[in-house]
Amino acid sequence: MLSQMKFLVFGLAGLSMVFSTACKTQPDHPNQLNTFDGSSYDSLTLAHGALTSLRGQISSTFPKYTPVFNEAANSYEAAFDAFAAFRTQPQQQVTVTTAISELTLGLVNLENVLIEGAHADSQATAAVRRKASRIRARLGRNITILDILTELEIAASVAETIPGAEPYSQIASMIIQATNQALAAEKATVGQPIDLTTIQPIPVIQ
Secondary structure (H helix, E strand, O other): HHHHHHHHHHHOOOOOOOHHHHHOOOOOOOOOOOOOHHHHHHHHHHHHHHHHHHHHHHOOHHHHHHHHHHHHHHHHHHHHHHHHHOOOOOHHHHHHHHHHHHHHHHHHHHHHHHHHHOOHHHHHHHHHHHHHHHHHHHHHHOOOHHHHHHHHHHHHHOOOOOOOOOOOOHHHHHHHHHHHHHHHHHHOOOOOOOOOHHHOOOOOOO
16 A cells, blocks of 8 residues: 555646646647647647557457547547648637547546546546546636646546556556657647647547
């Protein structure tokens, strides 16, 4: 239990730091239409990185999670299509906001199923979500990227509390790796032009 609580403390500290960083002014993408355009691209970049990572591991090692992954992948495709349309018709901002909200829900559902499958401690999970809720309330809801980032960091923080026994540790590692890949993908696009080829829809698992 002591080891689990140490992981939880470190996870919550990282969660707070990453939220604070996300709320600082992001460098503009040179070709963005406005701040909303840039933050929506960043949101999709994060989601794309996470889902790409999860797809490979779910298809090869945990096929029982295929249906819930495919639901998230379909939500991502809808959000991508809405964003692509927005870039030629900027009056469609509400449609993009709605689609990214649905994508966030799809990611939350996928993460919850994985966390449940990894037998995460319910008290640890509740503690992380309470901490995230307080941080979000304090920081406000200024940019859409915060929604995706929040859910990825919650999942990673909870995954850090999962015991090392197989196969649970494999699922925990998969969750943490997906968050790391998402953050790496977003970092690689900081200050770069928006490029839709980098965030194309992710094929469902057949």
